[in-house]
Amino acid sequence: MAMAMGNTEPNIYIYNIVIDAHCKDGYLDAAINILNEMKQKDIPPNIVTYNSIIDGFCKLGQWEKVKTLFSEMVNLTMYPDVRTFNILTDGLCKEGKVEDAEEVMKHMVKKGVEPNIITYSAIMDGYCLRGQVDKARRIFDIMIDKGIEPNIINYNILINGYCKKKKVDDAMQLFCEISQKGSKPNVVTYNTILQGLFKVGRIGHAKKFFAEMLSAGFIPDFYTHGIVLNGYFKYGLVEEALSLFNKLDGKRENNDIELYNVVINGLCNNGKLDEARAIFEKLSLIGxxxxxxxxxxxxxxxxxxxxxxxxxxMLRKMEENGYLANVFTYNVLVQGFLRCRKITKMTAFMKEMTGRGFSFDATTTELLVNVLRESPSVLDMILGLHSKIMK
Incomplete structure (x- = not known):
């Protein structure tokens, strides 16, 4: 891929811009071709060039190519900088290879390259994604011991890790430390703790925390409202959920179908089908x-x-409007037929389901087995589909 700009030959700066753009778009072969062109034209690539390409291959998980590029850099007496190491640690962590990422961090220290806040954040996040929040906390403490002040992103990573493990008290303690350490919580911090509180059923604390968020001057975003509405519906607080929803309903910034999905789902799960249907039918009126x-x-x-x-x-209407039903939708319907013992209709629907290549999930199979125990004659009605059902 030869590059030219009129009568002007591109320099290293231009090459790096183009290579970085190709790598971000996933065109790694084109980026390598440009790298080779640079070498042919005696335009030595620099650390920026290699960082872009290494980043691209890390995102694709092509570690052998990363190793080759790494060796090539060293052979050119171009030692990796902190950004190179951060690219490696981030890529490894995203693939769940957090111990390997930690080894990379130890290696960079040996080579005189000090990890920065980005390095520590990547490894913390990697451990939290694996549910190893205690290891993430160890990295957090090492960072502080090294004299690097954590920012709100670091706090949010760790708070999220605690909340996912249902260690909400630890998350709250960390939340209290934020302002003491000179940082400030943000909406993400509040959203994470709200979700954690609802997850463990601490409804009173969640309500109080939501009120504190509002009194502190934070403006809830779409995720905040979704978390609170979900929490209210989950624990049967339908009136409170509808009260909040009615305050949001009609405001342009809240015209997001996913918010309505939360409410429709919550109403259905709480036996309020008529209210859910009314909201569904109202959607077209509000655009x-x-x-x-x-x-x-x-x-x-x-x-x-x-x-x-x-x-x-509703299934037919859904498909008429361009949304194909998936295996989950079919299983929900078959479960409904089984629970209501509408075996004839269920058999016809099963034929349609299996014809689309869908199979039963564990709940459907269990219900079917229970029906067969109670009414063995049902087996004759579905015998023709037996082989497909058992796949």
Whole structure:
């Protein structure tokens, strides 16, 4: 891929820009071709050139090519800088190879390259993604011991790790430390702790924390409202959920179909199908189109109430509007037929389901086995589909 700019030959700066753009877009072969062109033209690549290409291959998980480029750099007496090492640690952590990333960090220290806050953040995040929050905390403490002040991103990573492990008290303690250490929480911090509190069922604390967030002057975002609405519905606080939703409803910034999906799902799960249907039917009036999740939640709601004809009609409407049903949707409907003992309709629907290459999940299989125990004659009705069902 020869590069030229009129009568002017591109310099190292231009080459690096083009290579970086190709790498970010995933065109690594083109980036390597340009690197080779540079060498042919006696334009020596620099650390920026190699960092871009190494980053590209790390994102693709092509570690052999990363090793080759790394060796090539060293052979050119161009030793990796902190950005090179950060690219490696981040790539390894995203693949779950956090111990390897930590070894890279130890290696860079031996070579006189000090890890920075980005290095520590990547490894902390890697451990948290694996649920090893205690190891993430160890990295956090090492960072502080090295004299690097954690920023809000570091705190948020660790708080999220604690909340996922249901260690909400540890998350709250860390939250209290933030302002003492000269940093400030942000909306992400509040969202993470709110989700953690709801996850462990501490509803009173969640309400209080949400009120504190508002009084502190933070403006809740879409995720905040989704977390709070989900939490209220999960624990049967339907009136409080609807009160919050009614305050949001109609405001342009809250016209997001996913927020309505949360409410429709919550109402269906709490036996409020009529209210859910009213909100569903209102969507077109406010200029919102249902998406696949909206239809699936309504189908699930109809099935919970045993309204299987309505559920089937919603499935057809969903597909007419360009959203194909998936294996989850079909399983929900078959489960509805099984629970209501509508075996004839279920058999016809099973034929359609298996014809699309979908199989039963564990819940559907269990329900089917229970029906067969109670009514062995049902087996004759589905015998023709037996081999497909058992796949």
């Amino acid at each position: 919102l189109l249902p998406n696949a999740r909206t239809y699936k939640k309504m189908i699930h709601g109809f099935c919970i109430e045993g309204l299987l004809d309505e559920a089937n009609d």
